[in-house]
Amino acid sequence: MTTGQRSVLPPGKLGLPWIGETMSIARNNHQFYRDHIAKYGPVFKTRLFGKNFVIVSGHEAFHQFATDPKVQRGGTDPISVEQMFHGSLALIDGDEHHSRKDVMLHAVRTDEAMAAYLERMQRIWGTHVDTWARSGTVTLRPDLQLASAELTGALYTGDESKAHIDELNRILAAMRYSLQILPLPIPGTPYAKALKGRKRLDVLLAQAIKRHQDHPEQYDDILSRMLEEAPRHGVKAETLLGDVRHLIFAGQAGFFVPFILLTMVLGQRPELRDKAREEVLAVSPDGQITMDQVARMTYLGQLSKEVRRHFAMNSATFFGRAVEDLDIGGYHVPKGWGMIGAIHINMRNPEVFDDPEAFDPERFTAEREAALAPGSYVPHGDGERNHHRCPGEDMVTIAIKMYLTLLLRKLTWTIPPQDLTLTNELFPLPASGLTVSFTPAEVKASS
Numbered sequence: 001m002t003t004g005q006r007s008v009l010p011p012g013k014l015g016l017p018w019i020g021e022t023m024s025i026a027r028n029n030h031q032f033y034r035d036h037i038a039k040y041g042p043v044f045k046t047r048l049f050g051k052n053f054v055i056v057s058g059h060e061a062f063h064q065f066a067t068d069p070k071v072q073r074g075g076t077d078p079i080s081v082e083q084m085f086h087g088s089l090a091l092i093d094g095d096e097h098h099s100r101k102d103v104m105l106h107a108v109r110t111d112e113a114m115a116a117y118l119e120r121m122q123r124i125w126g127t128h129v130d131t132w133a134r135s136g137t138v139t140l141r142p143d144l145q146l147a148s149a150e151l152t153g154a155l156y157t158g159d160e161s162k163a164h165i166d167e168l169n170r171i172l173a174a175m176r177y178s179l180q181i182l183p184l185p186i187p188g189t190p191y192a193k194a195l196k197g198r199k200r201l202d203v204l205l206a207q208a209i210k211r212h213q214d215h216p217e218q219y220d221d222i223l224s225r226m227l228e229e230a231p232r233h234g235v236k237a238e239t240l241l242g243d244v245r246h247l248i249f250a251g252q253a254g255f256f257v258p259f260i261l262l263t264m265v266l267g268q269r270p271e272l273r274d275k276a277r278e279e280v281l282a283v284s285p286d287g288q289i290t291m292d293q294v295a296r297m298t299y300l301g302q303l304s305k306e307v308r309r310h311f312a313m314n315s316a317t318f319f320g321r322a323v324e325d326l327d328i329g330g331y332h333v334p335k336g337w338g339m340i341g342a343i344h345i346n347m348r349n350p351e352v353f354d355d356p357e358a359f360d361p362e363r364f365t366a367e368r369e370a371a372l373a374p375g376s377y378v379p380h381g382d383g384e385r386n387h388h389r390c391p392g393e394d395m396v397t398i399a400i401k402m403y404l405t406l407l408l409r410k411l412t413w414t415i416p417p418q419d420l421t422l423t424n425e426l427f428p429l430p431a432s433g434l435t436v437s438f439t440p441a442e443v444k445a446s447s
């Protein structure tokens with residue numbers, strides 16, 4: 001394109017008035033992005049939920065989408081996202097977003113904060129691993145979902161009673177499901193139940209905030225850190241509820257999904273598991289896992305990165321919109337159109353990742369990772385930390401390393417025959433729920 005010459009709209013079809021291609025994305029969210037990019041190329045147009053959108057992939061265009069001030073959040077998300085993430089900073093932009101994001105990052109990203117949570121993370125996941133050692137054969141999904149709900153009690157609400165954890169677990173599952181169905185709030189439907197659950201979660205969180213405010217000396221967790229940090233950024237405590245709900249929601253699937261997928265892959269690929277175990281036994285053979293040990297587990301870090309690249313977790317970013325006319329990937333986006341970054345498919349680009357369908361942690365050796373262009377590896381989005389990039393990125397890496405350490409110190413495992421087809425869910429997982437046969441690991445005595 002020469003300077004001053006206006007580029008054209010991207011290829012693609014807008015479909016019927018209002019409905020456009022909404023049914024297609026609702027039927028299979030991940031397939032929608034895959035099929036459209038195969039047909040139209042990395043940047044295409046569509047119409048969803050009554051709005052025109054440009055969908056962006058390809059590392060340069062993705063990076064521009066995430067960093068260009070002409071792309072802002074808010075006003076284009078589907079109703080289900082607006083209702084489940086009501087009051088979350090993911091749906092706003094500008095100074096208020098950045099201040100609230102700074103408050104969040106203080107509680108989930110600093111080393112000091114993370115170090116304070118390690119013992120609780122280890123206690124919860126370690127207890128589950130010990131149970132598996134006794135049971136032998138276990139279906140992991142329900143167990144790991146519960147473990148993530150337990151972590152919510154331990155790191156946010158300060159209530160670890162069984163009744164509270166079970167309630168959190170039910171509400172979070174209903175909310176997750178609501179994002180993959182049509183949002184019909186007819187009484188009795190799964191969507192209506194999810195909305196009711198979200199409102200109940202808000203009551204539980206308001207109570208937790210009050211408890212933390214009344215007795216700050218009793219808590220050292222994510223919520224207490226956010227409440228303490230908020231006034232330094234001019235953020236009012238009452239605006240934290242939507243952000244805390246978002247953290248809790250993301251923090252449940254954000255842990256159990258990569259844990260299940262990695263347990264499956266390491267069960268299928270003993271050579272990767274042996275290499276991981278070697279590192280665990282060299283760096284952290286027993287006792288409390290520390291931040292220093294976590295930093296030294298480089299191979300586990302590679303596994304944690306590849307699981308987020310290889311498997312479809314988030315198909316897309318939250319939805320944005322062009323606040324001015326802009327050009328991206330050689331195409332024009334008119335002011336007011338919606339814009340979406342296509343996350344998963346962007347990381348299956350053969351021009352960036354050799355043999356992208358293969359699970360290969362060697363892609364993330366320090367040298368090879370450093371050679372990746374901005375916008376290439378984007379499981380958590382892209383851009384500045386206090387913009388819309390996921391604040392949980394480092395916490396997920398730490399969590400995966402801890403989970404694998406606890407598992408590999410004690411156990412080895414096989415995956416018996418079962419249906420491992422990945423489900424058509426928001427975050428696809430093996431249809432069987434992943435049944436695993438555990439046996440004690442034979443740890444070679446060091447000479």
Ligand code: HEM
Pocket residue numbers: 089090091101108246247248250251252253254255258308313314316317318319343379380381382387388389390391392393395396
């Ligand atoms: C495998 C795990 C996870 C993945 C793949 C993931 C991915 C993402 C992605 C793609 C976004 C959207 C970025 C955008 O819209 O541009 C996001 C946003 C977000 N994530 Fe995560 N996430 C994970 C775990 C977590 C965890 C554990 C937490 C909480 C501790 C978390 C909290 C959030 C929040 C609060 C946002 C909204 C950020 C904003 O808009 O400023 N995520 N995440």
